[in-house]
Amino acid sequence: MSLYQKIRQQSREFGQRTLDRHLRLGVTGLSGAGKTAFITSLVHQLTYGDQPAHLPFFSVVREKRYLGGQLDQRQALSVPRFPIEQNLQYLQQEPPMWPPSTKGWSQLSLSLRYKAVSGLRAKLQSRSELALNIVDYPGEWLLDLPLLSMSYQQWCEFSWRLFRQPHRQEAAKVFEQHLQACNQQDASELALQNTTEQYKTLLHQFHDTAGAYLNQPGRLLVPGELAGAPMLQLFPLLPEQAAENSALAKKLEQHYQSYCKNVIEPFYQQHFARLDRQIILVDCLTALNSGYAAMQELQQALQLILKSFHYGPTSLLTRLFKPKISKVLFAASKSDHATPEQHQALSLLLQQLLHQPLKLSHYQAATTEVMAIAAIRASVSGYVQVDGLAQPCIRGESLGQKSVTYFPGEIPDKIPSAEFFKQHKFEFLSLQPLRWREQEPLPHVRMDHVLQFMLGDKLE
Amino acid sequence: MSLYQKIRQQSREFGQRTLDRHLRLGVTGLSGAGKTAFITSLVHQLTYGDQPAHLPFFSVVREKRYLGGQLDQRQALSVPRFPIEQNLQYLQQEPPMWPPSTKGWSQLSLSLRYKAVSGLRAKLQSRSELALNIVDYPGEWLLDLPLLSMSYQQWCEFSWRLFRQPHRQEAAKVFEQHLQACNQQDASELALQNTTEQYKTLLHQFHDTAGAYLNQPGRLLVPGELAGAPMLQLFPLLPEQAAENSALAKKLEQHYQSYCKNVIEPFYQQHFARLDRQIILVDCLTALNSGYAAMQELQQALQLILKSFHYGPTSLLTRLFKPKISKVLFAASKSDHATPEQHQALSLLLQQLLHQPLKLSHYQAATTEVMAIAAIRASVSGYVQVDGLAQPCIRGESLGQKSVTYFPGEIPDKIPSAEFFKQHKFEFLSLQPLRWREQEPLPHVRMDHVLQFMLGDKLE
Numbered sequence: 001m002s003l004y005q006k007i008r009q010q011s012r013e014f015g016q017r018t019l020d021r022h023l024r025l026g027v028t029g030l031s032g033a034g035k036t037a038f039i040t041s042l043v044h045q046l047t048y049g050d051q052p053a054h055l056p057f058f059s060v061v062r063e064k065r066y067l068g069g070q071l072d073q074r075q076a077l078s079v080p081r082f083p084i085e086q087n088l089q090y091l092q093q094e095p096p097m098w099p100p101s102t103k104g105w106s107q108l109s110l111s112l113r114y115k116a117v118s119g120l121r122a123k124l125q126s127r128s129e130l131a132l133n134i135v136d137y138p139g140e141w142l143l144d145l146p147l148l149s150m151s152y153q154q155w156c157e158f159s160w161r162l163f164r165q166p167h168r169q170e171a172a173k174v175f176e177q178h179l180q181a182c183n184q185q186d187a188s189e190l191a192l193q194n195t196t197e198q199y200k201t202l203l204h205q206f207h208d209t210a211g212a213y214l215n216q217p218g219r220l221l222v223p224g225e226l227a228g229a230p231m232l233q234l235f236p237l238l239p240e241q242a243a244e245n246s247a248l249a250k251k252l253e254q255h256y257q258s259y260c261k262n263v264i265e266p267f268y269q270q271h272f273a274r275l276d277r278q279i280i281l282v283d284c285l286t287a288l289n290s291g292y293a294a295m296q297e298l299q300q301a302l303q304l305i306l307k308s309f310h311y312g313p314t315s316l317l318t319r320l321f322k323p324k325i326s327k328v329l330f331a332a333s334k335s336d337h338a339t340p341e342q343h344q345a346l347s348l349l350l351q352q353l354l355h356q357p358l359k360l361s362h363y364q365a366a367t368t369e370v371m372a373i374a375a376i377r378a379s380v381s382g383y384v385q386v387d388g389l390a391q392p393c394i395r396g397e398s399l400g401q402k403s404v405t406y407f408p409g410e411i412p413d414k415i416p417s418a419e420f421f422k423q424h425k426f427e428f429l430s431l432q433p434l435r436w437r438e439q440e441p442l443p444h445v446r447m448d449h450v451l452q453f454m455l456g457d458k459l460e
Numbered sequence: 461m462s463l464y465q466k467i468r469q470q471s472r473e474f475g476q477r478t479l480d481r482h483l484r485l486g487v488t489g490l491s492g493a494g495k496t497a498f499i500t501s502l503v504h505q506l507t508y509g510d511q512p513a514h515l516p517f518f519s520v521v522r523e524k525r526y527l528g529g530q531l532d533q534r535q536a537l538s539v540p541r542f543p544i545e546q547n548l549q550y551l552q553q554e555p556p557m558w559p560p561s562t563k564g565w566s567q568l569s570l571s572l573r574y575k576a577v578s579g580l581r582a583k584l585q586s587r588s589e590l591a592l593n594i595v596d597y598p599g600e601w602l603l604d605l606p607l608l609s610m611s612y613q614q615w616c617e618f619s620w621r622l623f624r625q626p627h628r629q630e631a632a633k634v635f636e637q638h639l640q641a642c643n644q645q646d647a648s649e650l651a652l653q654n655t656t657e658q659y660k661t662l663l664h665q666f667h668d669t670a671g672a673y674l675n676q677p678g679r680l681l682v683p684g685e686l687a688g689a690p691m692l693q694l695f696p697l698l699p700e701q702a703a704e705n706s707a708l709a710k711k712l713e714q715h716y717q718s719y720c721k722n723v724i725e726p727f728y729q730q731h732f733a734r735l736d737r738q739i740i741l742v743d744c745l746t747a748l749n750s751g752y753a754a755m756q757e758l759q760q761a762l763q764l765i766l767k768s769f770h771y772g773p774t775s776l777l778t779r780l781f782k783p784k785i786s787k788v789l790f791a792a793s794k795s796d797h798a799t800p801e802q803h804q805a806l807s808l809l810l811q812q813l814l815h816q817p818l819k820l821s822h823y824q825a826a827t828t829e830v831m832a833i834a835a836i837r838a839s840v841s842g843y844v845q846v847d848g849l850a851q852p853c854i855r856g857e858s859l860g861q862k863s864v865t866y867f868p869g870e871i872p873d874k875i876p877s878a879e880f881f882k883q884h885k886f887e888f889l890s891l892q893p894l895r896w897r898e899q900e901p902l903p904h905v906r907m908d909h910v911l912q913f914m915l916g917d918k919l920e
Binding site (some may be wrong): 035075077078079080081082083084085086089102103104106189191224225226227228229230231254255258261263264392 | 470543549723
């Protein structure tokens with residue numbers, strides 16, 4: 001971009017911000033929560049979906065004031081771009097497939113046109129415009145945030161409490177024995193590298209363990225251009241070792257500080273702190289399938305993520321980054337993998353995971369909301385007659401193109417006890433997306449509610 | 461690093477620079493040229509090698525003024541570090557192995573202590589210190605530089621001239637047919653991505669083709685954190701297509717400009733422009749094995765790289781980056797894979813590849829030199845009696861632990877003709893490193909000359 005173009009773009013952006021015509025929307029979620037499907041649907045609804053029947057709760061559409069959205073062709077060429085066109089192609093394959101998930105962050109810019117409902121803008125302009133930037137990033141990156149408010153010693157204690165949970169303790173045993181055998185005065189390059197490799201092996205095992213959501217530090221397994229930096233020689237010593245003030249503990253403390261300073265802080269400054277609103281997707285059904293320990297850890301992970309949005313005047317985040325996120329939506333994804341009358345329970349379950357009250361609440365600076373949604377439908381719902389009674393069911397295609405019609409089971413409206421999990425196994429299937437052609441609206445569950453909560457006030 | 465530490469480090473570095481006590485040495489070479497072995501040896505010679513018999517041409521050692529070097533423990537924790545300790549371990553394995561090559565860039569800081577020979581420094585200090593930063597980066601990154609001085613149209617012409625060389629034309633045919641079938645008015649995301657994928661396939665094929673050194677753009681196959689950025693949708697149209705000013709050509713021209721601005725320029729600013737001296741390793745023997753077309757392309761690649769150091773007052777580089785590289789060494793690596801009396805020819809061959817005169821020459825701003833070296837010896841040389849005559853030979857271990865004693869053949873002192881290559885096949889073997897124990901000096905060929913040329917004047 002030439003200097004001239006840069007100035008032009010900056011002044012355009014500045015102008016839009018001044019007029020409140022610019023919105024940066026973050027979309028995140030832990031791996032597998034459905035970020036890619038969500039953004040694909042969001043963008044398709046906004047660029048295609050001007051039919052009131054398809055988005056009844058999105059008021060700008062219902063009131064026929066929406067004039068359409070389009071991809072902004074002026075998006076910076078040097079920034080990773082969300083591959084919307086490719087993703088829509090996956091959905092049109094025969095049979096349809098879920099678009100592949102991405103590993104890093106990406107961005108997509110849209111411009112939305114509408115008729116303002118009233119006020120100065122309605123009087124002055126026949127149509128108004130909102131520039132929307134959608135920013136996609138892995139939820140795992142948010143899980144590094146708590147490290148900023150912990151010392152290395154506290155991180156070791158935190159990690160080992162986690163590693164002693166039932167679903168983790170078996171895998172962690174080998175690493176624990178390795179640490180016990182380590183010479184605590186040996187902080188040499190080779191010793192550090194060796195133990196880091198052992199810890200990476202453990203993180204890989206955790207990554208493949210159902211319900212092990214909380215793996216830190218987030219960049220150890222995907223170092224990117226930091227590969228080989230000494231600060232990535234980082235692992236939690238056993239708490240009693242960390243307290244010893246040995247050569248090894250001192251070195252790791254330095255690496256920990258460097259990681260906080262050079263990885264975590266820049267992430268927040270570059271991505272997070274510039275967001276206006278945030279959507280966090282949560283796959284509760286897979287956690288239920290995985291059992292009690294998984295639910296406990298999901299709760300812990302979500303509460304750590306929620307802390308990122310607790311930014312009253314005294315919080316760490318406010319002091320460091322002045323974030324300005326004003327609305328946060330927690331969305332229980334894949335709700336169409338259960339029958340519709342279970343959605344209320346799904347939403348309540350997510351609220352309990354978050355310790356959040358039912359309706360909109362002022363959570364310090366940000367307004368939060370919880371919903372059960374499906375960004376792209378994978379099932380149709382209906383009823384079957386069982387012993388003369390109408391029993392709700394869903395129909396979809398499981399992996400391997402087998403058409404299935406079934407009742408997936410009830411969703412508990414609060415976290416079941418460990419006892420209950422022992423007697424009851426949840427088995428929510430994974431379904432493939434419904435068949436869909438490009439010229440049709442993309443079927444969804446409650447994306448209109450999402451759009452209204454996230455964008456409604458900006459399109460008044 | 462705290463602000464206080466930062467200020468302290470910066471003022472230390474500033475002090476060292478002011479006193480000319482700080483040197484940044486770049487080490488590069490095309491993939492397979494032996495960068496990792498070179499740096500491993502360089503560092504070992506500097507931290508271990510204070511024996512005059514082992515480094516006779518390194519005057520600070522010969523004159524017994526060298527007090528030793530050590531790794532700088534204060535090196536930034538957030539910067540990729542050259543894994544010297546691990547590499548030395550590979551050499552001590554049974555059987556010894558070459559350390560693995562790295563893909564990105566890394567750095568290693570040393571501090572060297574010596575007695576100054578004369579002048580103020582000798583009078584004031586009993587010992588002097590030089591801070592040496594060694595910066596390792598892929599030579600392929602330098603091959604992107606010429607793009608800065610070409611238009612997109614010129615790059616297409618350049619690329620297709622190259623793709624029509626004998627060793628490339630077969631692989632390029634499929635891509636050429638694909639381009640011919642492309643709708644030149646379709647610059648959609650999907651069309652661009654599709655053709656970029658085809659071009660990536662071609663680059664992968666070239667990468668596996670002996671003698672295909674010059675593959676652009678360098679970041680297409682290793683995008684790192686740029687993955688998904690539209691500017692990486694980049695490929696050379698056929699020259700007649702590029703001249704057409706179609707929608708596709710215009711889009712690719714934009715991506716090309718963005719790549720130059722956001723990938724190439726930052727690389728030079730961050731890494732290249734801050735170097736004081738530069739070593740470029742060249743593996744001529746493998747190119748000879750690969751034949752005439754490979755030699756031609758190696759020559760072309762080296763001359764493009766050499767242009768990076770042509771920075772008279774009017775050059776692009778000077779205007780853009782103010783580089784200050786004052787000495788450049790081109791080293792023909794792996795010279796121990798031939799018999800010693802062939803080293804002179806090897807050095808002459810490299811000089812011809814570079815179009816450089818024999819001895820030190822003032823190449824605009826930088827002094828250049830050419831040498832035949834072996835950073836870490838893989839053979840011992842001797843003689844065998846053949847028909848009563850002493851015939852030079854080398855002994856080493858080929859891959860698969862077979863001990864071999866042989867005469868590897870003559871090295872031509874200029875680039876042989878295409879005709880010659882038809883009648884004669886070069887077959888320089890790959891040898892494994894010699895057995896070595898940590899407390900011994902690391903055997904080499906002419907590393908003392910390298911050290912003297914690169915560091916001698918700074919250790920006076």
